[in-house]
Amino acid sequence: MSSKQQFVKLNDGHFIHALGFGTCKSxxxxxxxxxxxxxxxxxxxYRHIDTAFAYHVEEEVGQAIQSKIKAGVVKREDMFITTKLWGTCLRPELVQPSLEKSLERLQLDYVDLYLIHYPVPLKALEKCKDAGLVKSIGVSNFNHKQLERILNKPGLKYKPVCNQVECHLYLNQSKLLDYCKSKDIVLVAYGALGTQRYKEWVDQNxxxxxxxxxxxxxxxKNKRSPALIALRYLIQRGVVPVVQSFKENEIKENLQVFEFQLSPEDMKTLDGLNRNVRYLPTKCFADHPEYPYSEEY
Incomplete structure (x- = not known):
């Protein structure tokens, strides 16, 4: 692993690698x-791999992890593996069996982070943590009011360690980021470079x-690619970006994000690019009472 790889501490004492590799595909x-x-x-x-039941690639991701462990390239404890609970398995009695199926597909005894894909209660996930099937639990696509509701829940056993949301230069999530920081919750970014490749979900215009x-x-000015600048911008704000590519040169290049710093002037310039553009508004859920994007943040 590159010695330049950095870590972010989670509120439960575990550490997450500051850059993740995403496995969502069209x-x-x-x-x-x-x-x-x-x-x-x-x-x-890369040691932080982000996947989900909904991506339908857990088996392939598991095969890759196992082959690298067998080849002596990595040890399991060096890896940080995230997977997610999909919306059809939210009933409390379905949560642990869903996680167990994911573990089977990934060929793992535990995952490092298990996320709820869309806003729902956390209770059943706490049991998975108690059972040793997951080290940390977090949420995805929650707005600040939904997070507040979870944090204020009587008898909350484990605070979510992170909130994974769409976040990039055009949607810099500054208010949600400030809120999460104030509650010691890490913001993990998907769509960190924009997401045009997902043709079935993203408006191509x-x-x-x-x-x-x-x-x-x-x-x-920095003699770097636009992608590296976009990732560095997030990392310097304390966001953990998850990046995805199928091209070897891009996969390698993205790891160079730890080799340079952006100046305060550059950060300010990039702050100015925010335009609240959401590439993945998930409009199919727009009528749901818990649709997260009705709120400003």
């Missing part, structure tokens, strides 16, 4: 590509983040 990409990309990622130094002229100017 339907037209074959699963074999996920196996190949995860193998590559672990091979070049939305602006391409990595083509932004201001971002490209900052990249030129």
């Amino acid at each position: 339907q037209e990409v074959p699963n074999s590509k996920s196996l190949e990309a995860t193998n590559l990622a672990i091979g070049v130094g 939305s602006p391409v983040l990595l083509h932004d002229p201001v971002l490209c100017d900052v990249a030129k």
Whole structure:
């Protein structure tokens, strides 16, 4: 693992790697590509792998992890593996069996982080932590009011360690980030570079983040790619980005994010790019009473 890889401490004492490798893919990409990309990622130094039942690649991710462990490239304890509970398995009696199935597909005894994909109660996840099936529990796509409700719940046993949300230069989540920091909850970012590749979910007319002229100017000035600048911006704000690619050169390049710093002026310039553009508004859930994006943050 690159000695430059950094960590962020979670509120339960565990540590999460400051950069994750994502495994979500669009339907037209074959699963074999996920196996190949995860193998590559672990091979070049990623130790934080983010997957989910809903991505339908847990088996491939598990195969990649196991092959690297068997080859002596990594030990299980060096890896930080996240998976997620999907919305069809939210009834309390379905939570642990769902996690157990994920563990079976991943060929693991435990995961480091288990997330609720969409806003629902946390109680059943606490039991999974007590059973040793997961080290840390967190949430995804929660707004600050939904987080507040969980934190104020009588008898809360384990506070969520993180909230994984869409976060990038065009949606910098500054208010949600400040709120999470005030509660010692880490913000994990998906869609960190914009997400045009997910054609079935993203409006293809939305602006391409990595083509932004201001971002490209900052990249030129720092002699780095726009992608590295976009990732460094998040890391310097204390956000943990999850990045995904199937290209070896990009997978390797993204790890260079720990090799440089952005100046306060550059950070201020990049702050100015926020325009509250959400690439993944999940409109199919818009009528749900817990739809998280009706709130400002």
